[in-house]
Amino acid sequence: NAGVMQNPRHLVRRRGQEARLRCSPMKGHSHVYWYRQLPEEGLKFMVYLQKENIIDESGMPKERFSAEFPKEGPSILRIQQVVRGDSAAYFCASSPQQETQYFGPGTRLLVL
């Protein structure tokens, strides 16, 4: 059983570009969570999604950030007009129902 997959593993963007981070949950998992880890800081919850629904987006910045988890395909975290402060590691986790969350390897975003 493959684990949570994230791609790309590393992403470099210039200020003002868009970043798209993808997360494929473990087989059988219908719940996806996104977390962000800024340099030298702890992990912070961003958003919780089930298929086609956003359940909790209390940790999402109000502007430029959006997330989706379509009926088919991976979950996408989208950052529009990136700024240097968006440079961070973005981790996705998945779970069956609201049980134990299993994390992916993360996407390291660097904004130049």
Place this chain on the structure above:
Amino acid sequence: DAKTTQPTSMDCAEGRAANLPCNHSTISGNEYVYWYRQIHSQGPQYIIHGLKNNETNEMASLIITEDRKSSTLILPHATLRDTAVYYCIVRVQYYNQGGKLIFGQGTELSVKP
């Protein structure tokens, strides 16, 4: 804010047991204690969780006090590869309020040869 308190750092000799404490004095009756670790900024790795009984799996043991206000994660024979930041988290599991994990600063465990 995290509902747990952990020491900032700990050392452990290779081959010895590592005992990582966690205080969660405000834990609610329906909240579980979860432990994760993060090695070299990799994705957090699930270790173990429990409600009130002690738990053991292939990675570790979890000892929860009777009043549930504190717990200890035990790595029975620490190796250099166990060097990581260990996070103790309390969360409601079977309750429809999102289930997000709130990470504190964790304990940085250094296993030394």
